[in-house]
Amino acid sequence: MVTGALLLAACASASDCEQGRCATPEGQADIARAQAAGPYDFPALTGRVVDAADLLDAVQEARLTADSAALERETGHQFVIVTVPSLGAHAIEDYGIALGNQWGIGRAKEDDGVLLIVAPNERKVRIEVGCGLEETLTDEEAADIMAQHILPAFREGDFPAGIAAGAASIETEIGPET
Numbered sequence: 001m002v003t004g005a006l007l008l009a010a011c012a013s014a015s016d017c018e019q020g021r022c023a024t025p026e027g028q029a030d031i032a033r034a035q036a037a038g039p040y041d042f043p044a045l046t047g048r049v050v051d052a053a054d055l056l057d058a059v060q061e062a063r064l065t066a067d068s069a070a071l072e073r074e075t076g077h078q079f080v081i082v083t084v085p086s087l088g089a090h091a092i093e094d095y096g097i098a099l100g101n102q103w104g105i106g107r108a109k110e111d112d113g114v115l116l117i118v119a120p121n122e123r124k125v126r127i128e129v130g131c132g133l134e135e136t137l138t139d140e141e142a143a144d145i146m147a148q149h150i151l152p153a154f155r156e157g158d159f160p161a162g163i164a165a166g167a168a169s170i171e172t173e174i175g176p177e178t
Contacts, residue, residue, distance in 0.1 A: 041088050042084075042098075049065050049080070051082075052082070053085045055120065060164065064164065067168070074176050077113070078106045078112065081167055082116070085119075085121060086122070087124065114133060115127070118163060125166075126146075136173060141173055148169075150163070
């Protein structure tokens, strides 16, 4: 089971920013927006892959789970893939921040969790990165992973392939150096 606390780029609270973690105006604005967004309907955290939108078969889910577990054994970083049938009218950015903090992905002191969020009905995908991995997996790199590896498969209607390609790319970026 995945434990810890994911302190995303927006951090978990204003006190995190005051303590120097992600103390940016943008991070503080993200915190305020996420807190004002209202209640969320999150799926239960059941493992390293939470396929609430039912996009993956058992074999695909098992492979992604095994790869995420291997990454954590090698690096300590926690990586969770979640598909949701709906964002409930929330922006995916706000949803991702709130979900990561609700689930507590990543180790609290290292802030090293990563979420790959797929909302097929809204046609949204996002990679949320904990503060401790922002230099390893930058916003630009996350955008490139989505544009080059995830979205081409999604446009073809192949969600499992896009998720697998995105997950592999994320694991390469945050995995051990070879």
